[in-house]
Amino acid sequence: VPLSRLAETAAAASLAGLEFASGIPGSVGGAVFMNAGAYGGEIGQLVTEVSLYRPGAGFCRRTREELDFAYRRSRLQESGEILLDAQFLLVPGEKAKIRAEMAELNKRRKDKQPLEFPSAGSVFKRPPGEYAARLIEKAGLKGARIGDAQVAEKHAGFIINRGQATAREVLALIDRVKEEVHQKLGVILETEVRVVGEDEEEDE
Ligand SMILES: Cc1cc2nc3c(=O)[nH]c(=O)nc-3n(C[C@H](O)[C@H](O)[C@H](O)COP(=O)(O)OP(=O)(O)OC[C@H]3O[C@@H](n4cnc5c(N)ncnc54)[C@H](O)[C@@H]3O)c2cc1C
Known part of the structure; x- marks a missing residue:
């Protein structure tokens, strides 16, 4: 249902x-x-x-x-x-x-979410007392792109498919966002999306 x-x-x-x-x-x-x-x-x-x-x-x-x-x-x-x-x-x-x-x-x-593009919704969980999107934006990653996977301009908590994005590109972008937010702001982002398939273990 x-x-x-x-x-x-x-x-x-x-x-x-x-x-x-x-x-x-x-x-x-x-x-x-x-x-x-x-x-x-x-x-x-x-x-x-x-x-x-x-x-x-x-x-x-x-x-x-x-x-x-x-x-x-x-x-x-x-x-x-x-x-x-x-x-x-x-x-x-x-x-x-x-x-x-x-x-x-x-x-x-x-109005707030990039529903005009395919996505898996919010990629990251809300860290305590913060918003993932705000941190990603602060780290300068709004609009960051790997192949056709892009941190949405409209809402930095979403990774959208601009056309032909592969799962690998999306996962690489997730890793880049996690790494840069950690380096620049000292916050460890956890994914809300669940990775299933061959890259599953990399998610753990
Ligand atoms: C544009 C967009 C916006 C979103 N906004 C939100 C939001 O505001 N808030 C939010 O919380 N989520 C949001 N999501 C995430 C998503 O919609 C939820 O996680 C959703 O509840 C997943 O449901 P699904 O039926 O698609 O499950 P699937 O993705 O098919 O499955 C998710 C998991 O649930 C398990 N599962 C499914 N059905 C059953 C069952 N009957 N019994 C046991 N396990 C089961 C599956 O095995 C799987 O592990 C958004 C996603 C998108 C794409």
């Missing part, structure tokens, strides 16, 4: 709480796995209970507390469990207000 559809279904039923989620791409499963969040909201704050399949060990129910949610983290990232369904605690609200809030947040997203 796409997260945007869940948010839209909640709005149609006059249930508030998922407004922040309507513009986050991906599925409900991916959002719970990553504890996706935006504009002060996080999916983990709304989950009450989930059904999971544990490969080799069968089905089980887990409560929010058992899912160990933290910033862009959930227990699913270590356990390998597969989310089958999820329950959310939402509050009754006014449909028009909920829709207006969603429209406002989606407008902000469109």
Whole structure:
């Protein structure tokens, strides 16, 4: 189920709480796995209970507390469990207000994020008390480019594909950003994106 559809279904039923989620791409499963969040909201704050399949060990129910949610983290990232369904605690609200809030947040997203180019969203986690994009900009890396992979001019927390970027170019640019931010500002940036495939180990 796409997260945007869940948010839209909640709005149609006059249930508030998922407004922040309507513009986050991906599925409900991916959002719970990553504890996706935006504009002060996080999916983990709304989950009450989930059904999971544990490969080799069968089905089980887990409560929010058992899912160990933290910033862009959930227990699913270590356990390998597969989310089958999820329950959310939402509050009754006014449909028009909920829709207006969603429209406002989606407008902000469109104004600030380079959605006109392909990307994987925010590349780096927010370091404590800072914003990754601000540090990257401060390090002079806005617009930096390796091949067709580029630190977005519109939002330095995004790496966009200007045409034919390869995974290798994106990963090389991530490394360059990490290195220069560390050298110039003394901050170690951690990736929010997860690298899968042949370069996976380099990410650890
Ligand atoms: C333009 C853009 C903007 C974005 N903005 C935000 C934002 O504001 N906030 C934010 O938090 N993220 C944001 N993201 C990141 C992304 O949308 C989230 O990480 C999303 O939740 C991933 O969901 P997915 O379905 O695409 O998962 P995938 O990328 O397919 O998978 C992610 C991980 O979840 C696991 N997974 C997926 N489904 C299940 C399941 N049912 N059970 C167990 N594990 C599962 C996969 O195995 C994988 O390891 C953005 C991305 C883009 C491209």
